[in-house]
Amino acid sequence: MSEFEYINWVRQRIPAHSRVLIGPGDDAASVEWSSGKPCLITTDMLLQGSCFLLEQTDPRLIGRKALAVNLSDIAAMAGRPVAAVVSVALPRVGGRKLAEQLYEGLSRIAGEFDTAIVGGDTNSWDGPLAINVTVIGEPTGSGPVRRSGAEPGDWILATGEFGGSILGKHLTFTPRVREAQRLHSLVRIKAMIDVSDGLSADLHHLCEESGCGAILEESMIPISEAARQMREGKSALEHALSDGEDFELLFAASPSEGRWLLRDQPLAEWGVSVHRLGEFVPEGFRLRTSDGVVRDIEPRGYVHEFDGGSS
Amino acid sequence: MSEFEYINWVRQRIPAHSRVLIGPGDDAASVEWSSGKPCLITTDMLLQGSCFLLEQTDPRLIGRKALAVNLSDIAAMAGRPVAAVVSVALPRVGGRKLAEQLYEGLSRIAGEFDTAIVGGDTNSWDGPLAINVTVIGEPTGSGPVRRSGAEPGDWILATGEFGGSILGKHLTFTPRVREAQRLHSLVRIKAMIDVSDGLSADLHHLCEESGCGAILEESMIPISEAARQMREGKSALEHALSDGEDFELLFAASPSEGRWLLRDQPLAEWGVSVHRLGEFVPEGFRLRTSDGVVRDIEPRGYVHEFDGGSS
Incomplete structure (x- = not known):
């Protein structure tokens, strides 16, 4: 069973709740708040060994990333981040x-995105580093942008550009918070996601949630250096x-x-x-290849597997 | 450096933020929400080996506890829980x-406290079980009840009763959500905390935040079976x-x-x-002992230590 199968398993079991405007399965959830704006909420856990290699990574970048991945989820809803809580499981030695280094990285990017760190839970244990x-x-x-809403013809x-983030960008990326808000203010974004699992995998999520298909043009894919x-x-x-x-x-x-x-490029001032x-x-x-052939592609990307091989 | 020293280290470094009504150091934080009620937020991470023994514990009780400890923090502010997000790091095998078992325990108590599970993050790794x-x-x-506010003479x-929770109550306790709300509606609760670190340790937290001292009466301490x-x-x-x-x-x-x-016992209907x-x-x-002697006590309790012995 993969992460996505488990999420679906959970989604089928979650009872309806009158205050849940958007539940599990989007980039963030949305909860009705009394007479105010809804509350968007998202959470991410980074784990030593699978999400980062502690021996090879400046802990400040790990702290930065732990917050940045959540800011990216809020961006994917065209939301504005407000506050964060941080839990860590620290190795004893x-x-x-x-x-302190994790916090340094966290607090710097929190400041850049005007996000208050308001609490947390700090533990030590015999296991590897985990940070949530x-x-x-x-x-x-006009409100949160969901993964559903894309239509044929859109x-x-x-x-930005895609691929090879393991060479550095996966730690140093800028969450597209400002960019998403500006796009949302300029045009009608019908569906949106942040690319964390991979371009084809996340495009497939948009398609599944929107109930449509997609054709990518090889010649148009922005391939990173x-x-x-x-x-x-x-x-x-x-x-x-x-x-x-x-x-x-x-x-x-x-x-x-x-x-x-494409003509106006309203995000150019941020590069x-x-x-x-x-x-x-x-x-x-x-995918339509550069020589005009159309072929099926697999929505490949990074998928967390449980019980390796049982899915 | 202990958990509390680290929290203080963090508190000194957190910049002021106009929307933070209550920041780190209380049972939950409070964040201003546009034209609505503030948003209380709290987080807790449970770790295999230090918070529970996986071999000896029904995973449904671990899932239950992972949510219940957070409900208890919301209770300590006299708050009403609304929604939860859940992250897990699962062993590969x-x-x-x-x-599924964790979720079963989580969702049952979520239902009992009308708390919606709205999202999460599911990972597997080579480490032990961690759940946040x-x-x-x-x-x-009248609003959240803080740890500060107790005055001499109060x-x-x-x-309830105290001690020996390791024999079972630490997994099966009822978060005092209803109780706190009723008390808050009946009297002016000047300061409140939920007892997670231990009675004397948490009383000491109330004293520190309130800027006062305390004297416990041995004959009055409700000692559990x-x-x-x-x-x-x-x-x-x-x-x-x-x-x-x-x-x-x-x-x-x-x-x-x-x-x-004490006379009216307004929580008696819930036992x-x-x-x-x-x-x-x-x-x-x-502490004033039963024979009338007054002696200093240490605010002992469970304290997470980093770097064993460095504090």
């Missing part, structure tokens, strides 16, 4: 120094499609609004380009 | 079964004072309102008694 951050935030403009759009530097028996295109943790925004808009975004990657279609999940 | 829950909630009545009051059953070279009284995880409410009220609570344990005083931290 060297825990104090580590705790929960962020609450508010919707902006353009597939994205910020890092993807071209990767040497693991895969092409740069394959890295761009399947590598995780780019933390760019992937979204749907109408062709006319998409055309306007961020908007690209068109293809089009949503009624069904199927395909 | 047996992870699926474990995930964050709960958001709303204040009730009575030290508590729900479990504390009397403990056989670890300590007296039942010592267990009641120092054992952690009773998850009862410890609070301050004026003598007149305290007297009324919960209100007890007087002593009195807040200007300074010192003492």
Whole structure:
């Protein structure tokens, strides 16, 4: 059973609750708040060995990433982060120094995104380092942007470039909080996700939630320099499609609004380009190669597996 | 450096933020929400080996406890829990079964306390089981009850009985959510905490935050049957004072309102008694023994230590 199967298992069992506006399965949940804006909430746990290698990574970057991945989820709803709580499980030896360095990285990016660190839970144990951050935030403009809402004919759009984030960007990426809010204020973003599992995997999530298909254009995929530097028996295109943790925004808009975004490039002042990657279609999940051949693609990406092999 | 020293280290470094009404150091934080009630938020991480023994514990009780400790923190603010997010780090072998059992325990108590599970993060790794829950909630009545606010002359009051929770109550306790709300609606609770570190340790937290001292009366301490059953070279009284995880409410009220609570016992319908344990005083931290001798006591309790021995 994979992470996604488990999420689906949970979604089927969660009873309806009158205050839950958006429940599990989107980038963040949305909870009705008395006579105010709803409360967006998202949580992420980073684990030594699977999410980062402690021996090879500055702990400040781990602390930074632990908050940044949550800011990216709030961005994917076009939300504004407000506050965060942080839990850590520290190894017994060297825990104090580590705790201070984690906090240093966390607090710096919290300041950059005007997010208050309001509490937490600090423990030490005989296990590896684990750090969990929960962020609450508010919707902006016309409200949270969901993963559902893309329709056939909409353009597939994205910020930035894809692939090879393991070479550095997975630790140093900028959560697209400002970018998402500006896009949300300028055009009707019909569906959005942040790319954490990988471009094709996360595009597939958008399709599943929206009940449609997609066709990517090979010639349009913005392939990062890092993807071209990767040497693991895969092409740069394959890295761009399947590598995780780019933390760019992937979204749907109408062709006319998409055309306007490509021409106007409203995120240019932050050094961020908007690209068109293809089009949503009624069904199927395909890539049109540069020589015009259309072939099915797998929504590959990073998937956490339980019980290796049982799924 | 202990957990508390680290929390203080963090508190000194956290910049002021205009929307933070209550920051780190209380049972939950409180964040201003646009034109609505503030948002209470609290988080807790449970770790295999230090918070529970996986081989000896029904995973449903671990899932239950992971949410219940957070409900207890919301109760300590006299708040109403609204929603929760859950992160788990699962061992690779047996992870699926474990995930389902954890969820079963979590969702049952979530239902009992009308708390929606709205999201989470599920991972597997080579480490032990770790589970983190964050709960958001709303204040009730006149607003959140803080740890500060007790004054000399106020009575030290508590729900339930203390000590020996390791024999079972630490997994099966009822978070005092309803009880706290009723007390808050009936009298002016001047300061409150839930007893997780131990009666004397948590009373000491109330004193520190309130800037006063306390004197406990040995003859008044409600000692649980479990504390009397403990056989670890300590007296039942010592267990009641120092054992952690009773998850009862410890609070301050004026003598007149305290007297009324003792006589009226407004929580009796739920089988919960209100007890007087002593009195807040200007300074010192003492116990009056049954033979009338007054002696200093240590605010002992369970304290997470980093770097064993460095504090």
